[in-house]
Amino acid sequence: MESASISVSERRISTPSAWSQVLGFNVIWAVALSIGGYALGHWLGSKIGINSAPQTETDQDDVAILMGLGFAVLGWMIGLGFFNYPLARIAGRPATLREREEHGAWRYFRLCTDHKVVAIQYLVAVLFFFFVAGLNAMFIRSELTSANATLIPAGNYLTLVGLHGTMMLMMMSAGVLGPLGNYLVPLMIGSRRMAFPRIESLTMWLTVLAGFVLLSATLLGGFPTGWTGYAPLADQAAAGIDSYIVSFALIGISLALVGVNMIATVMTLRAPGMHWNRLPIFVWGMVTTSILAVLAAPVLLAALIMVVFDRTVETSFFITSSGGSPFLWDELFWFFGHPEVYILALPGFGIVLEILPVFARKPLWGYRLAVAGMFGVALMSFMVWQHHLFMSGINSDLRPFYMFTTELISIPTGIIFLNGMGTLWKARIRFTVPMLFALAFFFNFLIGGLSGVFLSDVTSDVVTHGSYFVMAHFHYTIMGGLVFALMGGIYFWLPKITGFNLNETLGKVHFWAMFIFFNLTFFPLFAAGMLGMPRRVDSYNAELHTLNVFVSVSAFCLGLSMLVFLINLVWSVMFRRERAEANPWQSKSLEWQLPSPVPVYNFERIPTITSHPYGYGTPEAPAVADFGPHVIAGEGGLA
Amino acid sequence: MRALAVAATFGVLVALVVVYFIFFLESGPAAIAATRGSDGSADLTLQTVPSYGHHPFPDWVSYMAKDPQGKWEHTTIFKVPAHTLIKVTIYQYDGDSGLRNAFLSGVSGTTGDIETINGTVEHGINANDAAHTFTIPDIDVNVPLPGINPNAKNPCGTAPCSLAEAHNTITFSFRSPGPGSYRWQCFVPCAAGFLFGNGGPMQTIGYMSGLIEVS
Numbered sequence A: 001m002e003s004a005s006i007s008v009s010e011r012r013i014s015t016p017s018a019w020s021q022v023l024g025f026n027v028i029w030a031v032a033l034s035i036g037g038y039a040l041g042h043w044l045g046s047k048i049g050i051n052s053a054p055q056t057e058t059d060q061d062d063v064a065i066l067m068g069l070g071f072a073v074l075g076w077m078i079g080l081g082f083f084n085y086p087l088a089r090i091a092g093r094p095a096t097l098r099e100r101e102e103h104g105a106w107r108y109f110r111l112c113t114d115h116k117v118v119a120i121q122y123l124v125a126v127l128f129f130f131f132v133a134g135l136n137a138m139f140i141r142s143e144l145t146s147a148n149a150t151l152i153p154a155g156n157y158l159t160l161v162g163l164h165g166t167m168m169l170m171m172m173s174a175g176v177l178g179p180l181g182n183y184l185v186p187l188m189i190g191s192r193r194m195a196f197p198r199i200e201s202l203t204m205w206l207t208v209l210a211g212f213v214l215l216s217a218t219l220l221g222g223f224p225t226g227w228t229g230y231a232p233l234a235d236q237a238a239a240g241i242d243s244y245i246v247s248f249a250l251i252g253i254s255l256a257l258v259g260v261n262m263i264a265t266v267m268t269l270r271a272p273g274m275h276w277n278r279l280p281i282f283v284w285g286m287v288t289t290s291i292l293a294v295l296a297a298p299v300l301l302a303a304l305i306m307v308v309f310d311r312t313v314e315t316s317f318f319i320t321s322s323g324g325s326p327f328l329w330d331e332l333f334w335f336f337g338h339p340e341v342y343i344l345a346l347p348g349f350g351i352v353l354e355i356l357p358v359f360a361r362k363p364l365w366g367y368r369l370a371v372a373g374m375f376g377v378a379l380m381s382f383m384v385w386q387h388h389l390f391m392s393g394i395n396s397d398l399r400p401f402y403m404f405t406t407e408l409i410s411i412p413t414g415i416i417f418l419n420g421m422g423t424l425w426k427a428r429i430r431f432t433v434p435m436l437f438a439l440a441f442f443f444n445f446l447i448g449g450l451s452g453v454f455l456s457d458v459t460s461d462v463v464t465h466g467s468y469f470v471m472a473h474f475h476y477t478i479m480g481g482l483v484f485a486l487m488g489g490i491y492f493w494l495p496k497i498t499g500f501n502l503n504e505t506l507g508k509v510h511f512w513a514m515f516i517f518f519n520l521t522f523f524p525l526f527a528a529g530m531l532g533m534p535r536r537v538d539s540y541n542a543e544l545h546t547l548n549v550f551v552s553v554s555a556f557c558l559g560l561s562m563l564v565f566l567i568n569l570v571w572s573v574m575f576r577r578e579r580a581e582a583n584p585w586q587s588k589s590l591e592w593q594l595p596s597p598v599p600v601y602n603f604e605r606i607p608t609i610t611s612h613p614y615g616y617g618t619p620e621a622p623a624v625a626d627f628g629p630h631v632i633a634g635e636g637g638l639a
Numbered sequence B: 001m002r003a004l005a006v007a008a009t010f011g012v013l014v015a016l017v018v019v020y021f022i023f024f025l026e027s028g029p030a031a032i033a034a035t036r037g038s039d040g041s042a043d044l045t046l047q048t049v050p051s052y053g054h055h056p057f058p059d060w061v062s063y064m065a066k067d068p069q070g071k072w073e074h075t076t077i078f079k080v081p082a083h084t085l086i087k088v089t090i091y092q093y094d095g096d097s098g099l100r101n102a103f104l105s106g107v108s109g110t111t112g113d114i115e116t117i118n119g120t121v122e123h124g125i126n127a128n129d130a131a132h133t134f135t136i137p138d139i140d141v142n143v144p145l146p147g148i149n150p151n152a153k154n155p156c157g158t159a160p161c162s163l164a165e166a167h168n169t170i171t172f173s174f175r176s177p178g179p180g181s182y183r184w185q186c187f188v189p190c191a192a193g194f195l196f197g198n199g200g201p202m203q204t205i206g207y208m209s210g211l212i213e214v215s
């Protein structure tokens, strides 16, 4: 553990000269070297694969493309300077900590080991790709305003759906862990950093690269598989699937590393007195999510590597006629895929349970139960994956088992609901913007969860499988759940992160528009699904036309509501710049006892934790921490 | 001032993303209209080529279509009027690769359930001789196209092929349905080099599949 006695002035916090910043390792070099790397790798690959049947007959040299993408990743990492430190160590230089901790705008464009900078980089990146994927959703809904394929040439619709789904899931997997996890976990546990600061930065830059690599599918003929990459379609598909494979693999690596970093941080860097039962519930959400990420993401990576081999060196993992099985992909993918959907749920639980006590002014109800619930969800999420394969010809004797485990998982999930409701019980609620989002989370997730029961039931899944019912279900859990929670989290913590207040009125406009149009968009789609509208098809039965036009119009309004958020964000942070108080919500949690924005070194002295942070409503509740002789902010928050 | 610059850069970036996506989504082969026949019918003249010969996929097998000016275009999207007799002529320049499902070697959905091959009326062909099919599943049209003689001296090189090169001429007609967009495709797994012959051109509109847009 870092010693509390290192004084701030001894730490190297530098502002390098402008020239050394432009010429040093940064994202400009990364872009240049990754493009150069692609060219080099492609050339090498085309030499290696020369005269192979695929290369001469198919005009699609996957060896070259995949080598190109691989070298692009290397170039990206070299350009950002990720090899400097390992090479220096190999050359015998001494170990250092956080060598890139500095001031100035340039630190946002390079490898930075300040966890707060990485978190902000993450936030901007995730929001950017979220915008791209959201734009794709608007295009999807535009096409679906007509019962026939009209707007978009038929061959591009599938790629569009694949880009939307894959991008959303890739970015949202990192959407809370990346920005909020990296920013808040060290502050909440009383640490000055994450356990592995360079790896932390690596995960963020790999996520950015993954986003662009996925978009490169548009230059390589697109991909027809949606986000699930099913075999043997993935084995036969156009070269765009290579982009899907590499980008998802990058996210897999990034997620696993984020998980390791998060778990190591919470295990080793807690301040004195931060016992496990004083850990904020948000941190528990991050820990359980990380456990899933560490265990599930490598399986995805392995499966993707198998597809790469099938496509390049003519193995036959997924090819029946040569002894493989496409079913193997289904198993491996969903063994990752189901935990993945809880990677998209647990962070939301963490955020809302953290927000509720602050605005209910009551302690979190059933803290230990909530932790148990999160672990229950995490553990059980590895035992249900075959519910995605009920209709795919699995051994029918296995169906009742997976139906049972799936329905069982609603018990720990239900516990989280009880924690929420128990906290709200008889509370005098302050309906701030973050609180509204947190409350909406429960409403939406309830509908998502209840519709999930129909999908886990084998007999009703026969009807709903592969339809818009599924589509509506997972948008209720992911968008209605995670994205609403994330929005709540952003409104809640952004004053701390940026030091500026977001506009409350615009926030409320955003919330109500998003909440109403979200439900108007996705609720009717349950009906569309029950009436037989299939997923991933650009045309549908003419009888469903009116319903779809209605859905599309409200989807556009939903899109506009996100613009309100964007305008609020840009205007409040860049133009209005109204200084936020250190603790505007009167929270007791540790991060709010620091000034806004948080200084580079976080804590002048590592505090000693004296209580859990949920002592609301009792005036005699103990202070959460002892900050030593120099209390930094602390106005009002500690009482 | 700096904030304004950042916001403006941001706005430009967003606009670029939007434009790029519209550009990408709208890319694809253009539709061509059938020509009006003298008897009120609509005529489609197509050819199948063993390899397209041009960027981006010179080795891919492909369909081509003749536009009303008589020029060969690389597209598989055809506009035809509703409830009309459509007369189709296909010049088939490719060798056989055989049907996996022999059922598709029989003609269906055409006028009289027949096709003519080099002038001879047929109800179907030997499944192993099939080079491609022209199939519109929604209206049950299925026409198998036999491959050229493997020993022919002058096989076609690159598209568009000319009538001087080895080919089979297939004709048939069918009635177009009501307005709508109907998918058509080839059912012979003819994508050489791809897994099961089903990748690449078989999955790509403009090569072995397309749309009949009826209005």
Ligand code: HEM
Pocket (backbone or CB within 6 Å): A134, A137, A138, A140, A141, A161, A162, A164, A165, A166, A168, A169, A172, A225, A226, A227, A228, A471, A475, A478, A479, A483, A521, A534, A535, A536, A537, A538, A555, A558, A559
């Ligand atoms: C404005 C909000 C959104 C709208 C209007 C929207 C719309 C759609 C539609 C219509 C589809 C189905 C297309 C089809 O199957 O033909 C779809 C698929 C999907 N969406 Fe969204 N979506 C939105 C936001 C999100 C968010 C926030 C996420 C996740 C974070 C998400 C994840 C997905 C996924 C994973 C798929 C499945 C893709 C596939 O089939 O492979 N969407 N979306």
Ligand SMILES: [Cu+2]
Pocket (backbone or CB within 6 Å): A337, A338, A341, A384, A385, A387, A388
């Ligand atoms: Cu699942």
Ligand SMILES: [Cu+2]
Pocket (backbone or CB within 6 Å): B061, B131, B132, B133, B186, B187, B188, B189, B190, B208
């Ligand atoms: Cu064909």
